[in-house]
Amino acid sequence: MPTLRIDQREISVPQGTKVIEAAEKLGIMIPRFCYHPALGSLGACRMCAVKFMEGPVKGVEMSCMVEAADGMVVSTTDPEAMEFRRYVIEWLMLNHPHDCPICDAGGQCLLQDETVSGGHGLRRYQGLKRTFEDQYLGEFVQHEMNRCIHCWRCRRFYQEFAGYFDYGAMQIGNRMYFGRFAPGPLESPFAGNIIDLCPTGVLTDKPSRYKGRRWDLQRGPSLCLHCSLGCNLVGSARYREMIRVEARFHGAVNGYFICDRGRYGFAYANHPDRPRQARVGEEAAPLDQALKTAAQRLGQIRERYGPGAVAAWGSTRSSLETLGMLQWLCQDQGWRGPQFFPQASLARRVKAAVARLDTGMAVSLRDLENADFIVVAGADPVQEAPMLALALRQAARRGATVAVIDPRPVFLPLEYEHLPVSPGDIDLCLNLLSQAARSEEAATGKLEPDAARFYGLLTSTNLEDPLLQERLLALGRKLQDCLRPVIVCNTDMVRETTPARAADQARLLQADKGQAGLFYLLPGPNAYGAALLAGREEVDLLAAMEQGGVKALVVVENDPLGSCPDQERLLRALDNLELLVGLDYLPSATAARSQIFLPTTTVFEKEFSHFINQEGRLQQAVPLHQGGTPIIQVGQGSHPPRTFLDAIPGGEPRPGAGILADLAAALSGEPAPPTAGDLWDYLSGEHEGFSQLASLTASALGEGVHLLPAEAQEPAWSPEPGEKPPEPPAGQLELLLVDQTFGTEELGSYAAPLQKVEEEPHLLLHTDLAADLGLAPGEQVALLLPGGEVTVRLQTAQNMAPGVAIMPRHRRLHWQKTGDGPVWLPPENIKKLSEPL
Amino acid sequence: MGEQVLLLNRQPDRPLSLEEYRQSGGYEALMAAVGKRTPEELRQLVLASGLRGRGGAGFPAGKKWSFIGKGHPRYLIPNTDEMEPGTFKDRVLVNVNPHLVLEGIILSAYAISAAKGIFFIRPSYEMDAELIERELGVAREAGFLGENILGSDFSFDLVVHRSAGRYICGEASAQVNAIMGRRPHPNKEVHMTDAGLWGKPTIVNNVETLACVPAILRKGPDWFKGLARSKDGAGTKLFCVSGRVNRPGCYEMPMGTPFNEILDEAGGMSPGSELKAFLPGGASTSFMPPKFSQVQMDFEPLKETGNRLGTGAIMVFDQNTCLVGATLNLLDYFTRESCGFCTPCREGLPFIRDLLLRLEHGEGKEEFIPMLKQMAHHMFKAYCAFAPGAASPVLGLLHHFEAEIREHISQRQCPFKGK
Amino acid sequence: MEPRRNFLAAAWEGLGELVRGFATTFIHLFRRPITEAYPEYHRPLPERSRARIILTRDPDGDERCVACYLCSGVCPVSCISMQSSQREDGRRFASWFRINFARCIYCGLCEEACPTLAIQLTPHFETCQYDILTLVAEKEDLLVDHGGKNRDYNFYRHAGVTAVGGKGEHLQEAKPVNRRSNLP
Amino acid sequence: MSTLPPELQTELAQQVAAADHPREQVINIMYVLQKHYGYMSDEAVEEAAALLDMTPLEVEELATFYDFIYREAVGKFVIHVCDGVVCWMFHEGSVFDYLCEKLGVCAGGVSADGMFTVLPSACLGFCDHAPAMLINGVFYGHLNPEKIDAILEKLRREYCDLVICR
Structure with a gap:
């Protein structure tokens, strides 16, 4: 722990800390441009010059390049250093345009701040200003190269940190140009981060261009709801419109960055068709009245058919408050449910995963970056949870081996090994891997009896493809020498046994090496919370509705019509209902079909909300604004109307939890609805996973609270690890419904900026298979599914499992024709269509 | 002229062949060393000889070699980038005695146990690159290069890497980046001797430095030390004399030879010319007025005068040359060649250049002088040695020829215009 | 310490002041009154006096306002609001711009903050209305067809951004760097 | 698809x-x-990228540097x-001016006959023969207008493509 003095104040810092970081710990912000905590030191901008008065280094040096050492005496205010920094600013401003008023970085520009604080005001350089042509960089990033100060942050992030190589530095000297080889969209799904990183206005946020200045924005800490990772955001709203989202630092989750899905997905909150008005039948009604009508009619149905005739269906995108209140309501009223997942099988997979996490096994994204061997089972990180890919890259940069066992043609921006096997073989691959990871002599010794028994049960069936088998075994041998392995496992398209198998193997590795991690991906930002609430009982509302036992359905922030894989069946079941009550903030098909509709708020509006990410971390989202129809929509682009109203236009929606609490009060005749405190008490009693909620304090929520148990609910080894799940019928293809970075995730699919960049809906087949079927990529094919025909464009790939057909659940594709569970397709069900008219 | 070590048996218009080189003792040192003496002994000998790098910085070669990291393979990069204006010694050296260069490289590689050498050469020396490539083959055939050199277990091979230009590629870490196919920016985060080329221990030395090694081994470090005329100097130096002299060219003279003797060797000032100033070691050194003409041309004596030996490329300016114009020309060059990595170099040099341009065009103002002084001083806080080098002539101009700048300001034009 | 003052001297001094005051009044008794017959007579105010706000145009006749939000940011009573937008040619403008004159205190900070000289205060001070809502002025009420106090300034010629004129065509600008140039 | 002759393609791949x-x-x-296409065209950048498993941008980062x-x-x-x-x-x-005037080109331009391009250049390392120029890898020193005329005349007559670094 070197101790040094900076500006007459002493501080001890860990070995290896740079002086600029040490100063920051003292609250001394040394000006900088190129240095960034995530990217490290570079030494290019020369802005962080300080004077070293005494110690091993003497004179004016860059504080980002010098490691703190004992005996250093540093002055940040020394005249020589100050003069040098003044010159650096003057040099950087030689060519900077005079355009702050029309620059979107104006007001949030590091260069502006440093120029003002450095005292540079008069331009002494009389030469001509250098200019550059700009490039089109896609729908997210606006390029204005004249403003560039060449700090290298964008290129370092884009190439070194994120691993994409279509954006970089060209030319030399002061003609250096940051851009692409040819104009075109940036390929990286993390490109938006270069906007946050750019210290001036070269790279600005395109969708929020000209929407407002930073000082006019209502800003606050929020959370990303576009996958289960729970990245932290800063949201900005202005005039009742969500303007922009930026990354918020979280040491354990997302670090300094977020993906583009998270950055631009928020626009669903401004959707022009967003339902902001309560409705009874076709008639708009005040929310209170609609709520009263709903309570009345639900009460009637309960009276007429019994409490089991009412059912509730939630989702994994609601806050913990809403989910908890729905649970309370069901329990209180004796309703059926709630069901939180679109399919029973998915619920089982998620519950199996959540039940196997504990403090000893779960790892955060940051822990993942420090792993030395990572197996990704059944996941395509860039498509499903992009920030996972970024964490994998950091691990790979530190020397980790990354192996992906997945049928899809997975692409990762790093060095990795991809084993394209069908979902049925993933368990087997995990088995083989952990067998190969233990050398012969170690195979029996050292393990505790349970683990040894489990190890003994592992069968050694070989993979069909000997080449794959060999690669897998080679990976296993590599795993032998690794100390910090992590298994990443998805819950989406894998077999029901896989989440448990992944946990078993991780536990075996832990028993073997003393340390191993388990990292699940879950479907939805609050899937962990939903899984805990769902408990062990299985609810199958669809079956109950079909049987006619359910007469009223309350759908809370969920769109079964969009997510249920068997839409025909759902529609028939819905026809059996007497009443459909919908609560939502999305203009979904289910919301439109509801007989009584109650509008709810998004995560950005009105009240605090909590979400639990996939590693069991409870995090809080702060409301940014009061909500309401954006002024830009009210005024239709022109000035807002000159009328004075008591209420905010479109301000009726309320948080789902509040509406449900009122509904509970109205139904039970209680005078006051339950409060948030009541709910927390209820939840902590309800499930041991929530026991910490009762003692929750606001201050604990800065970094989030880990709700993980010390010991997993289901710590036991799976009974028959060697058993291979059922094989597909011979000669048939398994249809896999998968996610894409843009275009399949529910909230993001309502966001206009993401709609501009989503890929076309497609069906993906192995190149050889497509050739055998006489199909060529780019052709329209008809896919005959159990529920009917789907017309989609064909794509092919070489590096995917041969026995599968892959189809993203695209928002523009009517894919809901498959039914629950794996779908087997005879290849002849894929037919070539003559060119469409 | 003194003893010729590097340019021994120089032929006016052709390089020495392998046979000619061997007749004068060529490759003897190699045969005496490889397999017979340990690399450590070689390093000690070179350290004892006091051989300092001839590329500009003057770092003791033996010391640099002693830093070599543990890993393998190790790389040796003979640096023939030679982009310093006024410098052409490496071209002459390679052209006079390619095998001396090769022997030096092989011996040095042996001393640091390098497995591969990359002969980094600038594109304008394409003819010399071809010459070296040809002679490489000859040496390989003679068994001096390749697998198991001279029957020992030492294997070393050399390839020629053709650069595509740019001054910054002469900087060791930028050169390594250039060879690896990355943008040739300098990199101070890693030590070349530990993690250079492809992350392996790497030594980058100027070819002239390496070419001194065979003689040191053959005749001993004390002999080499004794060649020099200055107190702490060692060996001989190739001095490139250009500008207003009668016989511009490359001369090998003892280290520490006074400037005026080198000038005499180059035939003295050209007719009608009087010495006004000289740059002692290429464009990135300071102008010196005639009062320094007795200065010994070696690292330490020049350092005492506040200047540097640099590459030993002496450029001589006469009374009719405008030094503001000359400095402007140098800054034009440095501004153009800056790699753009750090701010002072990328943006500061164009500013200095702009001020000089205004002075030269008679638009100068009194306040330019302190601005130039401050900025030139601040150039020493840039990332690598490029910007300090570019600032050196400006500082020399300001220090010794401020009167000439003031003339530009007071006359509102260049006083040399029309001369 | 102050020297002790003589009581008589102080009384004398006070009396002198009294007499001087009465003398002034007395002199004015014989002067012509200078009452101005407002509103029949409008006294010409100095050009820089601060009253009703206008939005001016640049010499080309285009709106000067680029909707940078600096005036609304600096306004101490928050009486300015606007929405920035982009014209097809890339020029930034206010799609609406509203000043609530009922709130405006005519401090002139907006004018000082304006980087394009768009918003200017004029000597026109007669803005009284019976209905307070009519004091809310929209862009069409504020926009005039001249350049106000400085008619020559054109922000975009200095800005160095493409909206008006191509890259490198603004004042003090070099031609755009050719990334592929063979010149060293 | 590559437009390189197959033998060159193979040679480069090897x-x-x-x-x-x-x-x-x-x-x-x-x-x-560059020798094949005459200069490093966009197509050449893309070819190089494909051969070296780099992106065109990565090649461009270098091509525009040198x-x-x-x-x-x-x-x-x-x-x-x-x-x-x-x-x-x-x-x-x-x-420089003489050459530009003589060939009717500006700096960096190509003469009307497609034969010559004149570029200013960093010190070539031929200072002992100043003023100097380098044409396709060959030095020419002690230049004066007559000598330049003779050189250009000679080059026009006997075009030879002798070295790779032109």
């Missing part, structure tokens, strides 16, 4: 495959492609006129 690290061949590959890689069309002879300080002392400016 050259890349033979290297310990393919990237270290990038400059050599660019020189060869002054001996020509990203714009050049004549058959690229005349690098030294503007180092020693040549400047010997009135380099007039050599």
